[in-house]
Amino acid sequence: MSQYTIECLKKVSFFENLNDDELNILKSFSNIRSFSEGEILFYEKDEPKCLTLLTDGMLKIYKTDPKNNEIVLHTFAPFSLIAEMAVLEGMAYPASAAFLTDGKVLEIDFDRFKNEFLLNPSVTLNFFKSLSKKIKYLESVISLNIVLDSTARLAKYICENEQALNMKHKELAQHLHMTPETLSRMFKKLVTLDLVEKDTKGFRIKNRVGLEVLFE
DSSP states (O other): OHHHHHHHHHTSGGGTTOOHHHHHHHHHTEEEEEEOTTOEEEOTTOOOOEEEEEEESOEEEEEEOTTSOEEEEEEEOSSEEESHHHHHHTOOOSSEEEESSSEEEEEEEHHHHHHHHTTSHHHHHHHHHHHHHHHHHHHHHHIIIIISOHHHHHHHHHHHOGGGGGSOHHHHHHHTTSOHHHHHHHHHHHHHTTSEEEETTEEEESOHHHHHHHHO
């Protein structure tokens, strides 16, 4: 397990400039936890106690609306830091996190991390780069869901994330904050407009320029 922890740390850009001695210090206050598909990592309003690094599996960050519908804000793959802003600010988690697959996280004691490493310029710079990326992602989510209608939202998302065409419709609908029924109607509309086509393997983009016209 110790070597596994070290290998995980080496794969994170935050720690890429740390030497072996520093990695071993970091490992000394880190802990691996395993989760099953569907298991909750944390709930909205829980108090964070550690930095959390996703090392295996897929994790969704979501909120629940007044009608108890899930709104998926983001999906993370290894090796990603999860909700580091909440930890840094000492605030409650603003959303919940659950595993879409079996997975593992590496938990790092934040007080020890802050005292030992947060004054390291390379670690601090990479920390804020991660926060900046997530702010940009949040801006794109706001734009996607407030500015664009359902058709434009789907067109923009599949243009920027073509692999999403291989997702289950229920999962894709959650990402786009629409019902599966609405998503099916939007796909039919794009097929009718000759912008996407369907074959035995699913949907694929047929006219990217035409799709871009819908949201630009």
